[in-house]
Amino acid sequence: xxxxxxxxxxxxxKQSPGETSAEIKKLITTGKRVEAINNDSLQIVxxxxxxxxxxxxxxxxxxxxxxxxxxxxxxxxxxxxxxQQSMKCLADxxxxxxxxxxxQIQGTIANxxxxxxxxxxxxKAADMGLNMSIADKDTAHIIAYLGLKAMFTRAVSLNNHQxxxxxxIDLNLAALKIAESSPKYxxxxxxxxxxxxxxxxxxxxxxxxxYYGNKGVELATKYNQQRSLTYAYSWLGQANYFQGHTxxxxxxxxxxxxxxxxxxxxxxxxxxxxxxxxxxxxxxDYKDALTHYTRMHSMxxxxxxxxxxxxxxxxxxxxxxxxxxxxxxxxxxxxxFQTLERNAFIVVFILLVAIAVLLYxxxxxxxxLLVSEKQLLNEELKNAELELLYFTDNLKQKNExxxxxxxxxxxxxxxxxxxxxxxxxxxxxxxxxxxDENWDSFKKLFAKVHTGFFTxxxxxxxxxxxxxxxxxxxxxxxxxxxxxxxxxxxxxxxIKKSKQHLRKKMELNKDENIESIIASI
Numbered sequence: 198x199x200x201x202x203x204x205x206x207x208x209x210x211k212q213s214p215g216e217t218s219a220e221i222k223k224l225i226t227t228g229k230r231v232e233a234i235n236n237d238s239l240q241i242v243x244x245x246x247x248x249x250x251x252x253x254x255x256x257x258x259x260x261x262x263x264x265x266x267x268x269x270x271x272x273x274x275x276x277x278x279x280x281q282q283s284m285k286c287l288a289d290x291x292x293x294x295x296x297x298x299x300x301q302i303q304g305t306i307a308n309x310x311x312x313x314x315x316x317x318x319x320x321k322a323a324d325m326g327l328n329m330s331i332a333d334k335d336t337a338h339i340i341a342y343l344g345l346k347a348m349f350t351r352a353v354s355l356n357n358h359q360x361x362x363x364x365x366i367d368l369n370l371a372a373l374k375i376a377e378s379s380p381k382y383x384x385x386x387x388x389x390x391x392x393x394x395x396x397x398x399x400x401x402x403x404x405x406x407x408y409y410g411n412k413g414v415e416l417a418t419k420y421n422q423q424r425s426l427t428y429a430y431s432w433l434g435q436a437n438y439f440q441g442h443t444x445x446x447x448x449x450x451x452x453x454x455x456x457x458x459x460x461x462x463x464x465x466x467x468x469x470x471x472x473x474x475x476x477x478x479x480x481x482d483y484k485d486a487l488t489h490y491t492r493m494h495s496m497x498x499x500x501x502x503x504x505x506x507x508x509x510x511x512x513x514x515x516x517x518x519x520x521x522x523x524x525x526x527x528x529x530x531x532x533x534f535q536t537l538e539r540n541a542f543i544v545v546f547i548l549l550v551a552i553a554v555l556l557y558x559x560x561x562x563x564x565x566l567l568v569s570e571k572q573l574l575n576e577e578l579k580n581a582e583l584e585l586l587y588f589t590d591n592l593k594q595k596n597e598x599x600x601x602x603x604x605x606x607x608x609x610x611x612x613x614x615x616x617x618x619x620x621x622x623x624x625x626x627x628x629x630x631x632x633d634e635n636w637d638s639f640k641k642l643f644a645k646v647h648t649g650f651f652t653x654x655x656x657x658x659x660x661x662x663x664x665x666x667x668x669x670x671x672x673x674x675x676x677x678x679x680x681x682x683x684x685x686x687x688x689x690x691x692i693k694k695s696k697q698h699l700r701k702k703m704e705l706n707k708d709e710n711i712e713s714i715i716a717s718i
Contacts, residue, residue: 221258228265236461240269256293264298274464280309300329340385343372366396387416391428398436406436427453431472438476467496581645653718660702672715
């Protein structure tokens with residue numbers, strides 16, 4: 198299409214608003230399609246969307262342009278620029294409520310953290326994307342984020358040199374089952390065929406590796422997913438090589454290398470050189486192994502040039518700052534000595550005056566400090582109240598998401614998902630119900646806002662248990678029975694029954710209201 202081939206398209210054209218809107222939608226569809234096909238095309242789509250956004254003020258065009266540009270930089274191994282663009286994209290997606298991009302950009306952020314081996318942050322971003330997908334009942338992104346977490350799980354296992362099979366296979370197979378449940382998710386199956394092929398290749402189960410790898414090649418070819426082909430060919434190439442079919446193995450790896458080169462993805466090219474090196478080293482072909490090892494490390498060093506330049510610049514700036522500070526200190530010391538030498542009497546007088554001023558200032562500061570401390574305490578109390586409110590709302594939202602996810606699980610059960618796969622998904626549900634750990638965090642925040650509450654309750658009602666105190670704290674926050682039930686992971690009927698037991702333990706009269714009693718503490 199013309200918009201994807203002309204870098205110098207005018208900012209102003211004769212299109213009607215309807216035609217411009219149609220072009221924006223078409224560009225977004227094109228961008229999603231070419232993300233794994235041609236990185237240059239992705240940048241061209243982003244540039245045209247920026248032009249249309251300036252012309253029309255369309256925020257959707259802006260946010261998708263930022264998304265595509267972030268992915269362009271990521272695939273070009275410009276990780277610093279990719280992360281800056283991702284942060285801008287995320288902020289604008291939240292600002293303009295472009296929910297699909299808000300979900301998708303978390304995947305790019307997660308992958309960027311993975312590239313720098315910051316797996317805690319990678320998992321955090323992936324979990325955020327997964328939780329948003331569950332909240333929106335976005336099955337396609339649920340599948341994608343399960344796959345992303347599987348990839349990170351495998352990488353952590355390999356980095357830590359953990360013996361035996363890693364847990365990524367369970368996540369991959371569970372996600373693949375969901376993707377195979379409907380034809381509309383056929384394209385999403387590609388990454389799982391590739392990941393499962395890699396797993397069985399490493400386990401030396403070559404028959405299964407060939408089965409899943411060939412299915413990955415078939416679908417990646419059908420949907421023209423060139424980047425996915427680089428993975429499928431890499432794993433199939435290594436499987437063939439390790440099984441003794443060395444010529445075929447190198448042929449497939451060279452295919453992967455050529456595709457990655459055509460896609461202009463230097464980081465992927467570097468990885469494939471590493472895969473070829475792994476093959477040659479197993480057969481003690483040291484000459485060819487050294488060739489690819491050298492290329493891999495040469496590319497790795499070149500990809501770090503910007504970071505090195507940045508670090509050197511920072512060091513130089515720090516050095517120049519220190520030197521300048523030394524010069525200023527030297528000049529100040531010299532000037533001070535000359536002043537003292539010429540004006541000894543005046544200095545003594547000034548010192549006496551200074552002492553008097555200091556005493557006055559010290560007293561004034563003491564009084565100001567008392568006022569400041571009072572203000573600080575009030576500010577800390579306000580912050581604690583806001584933090585408690587946020588913590589409580591966050592727990593409510595998480596448990597509402599869990600309720601929705603339970604419905605999704607029941608739907609999947611009707612599709613005959615395997616018990617082991619369902620267990621993995623159900624573990625996601627259990628992860629956010631108010632556990633003892635959550636209660637400890639909640640209790641600390643609550644005690645900041647309502648000082649002495651638990652001590653007073655214990656003194657007035659010594660028969661109450663920790664569980665009783667937990668319910669009383671939620672009553673103190675004036676939460677409804679429904680909200681308390683959600684936070685504690687029990688039914689509304691369970692809450693009502695707990696309140697009845699509390700009335701008996703607290704020995705309240707019929708005309709005494711438990712809510713009023715707790716509000717007064």
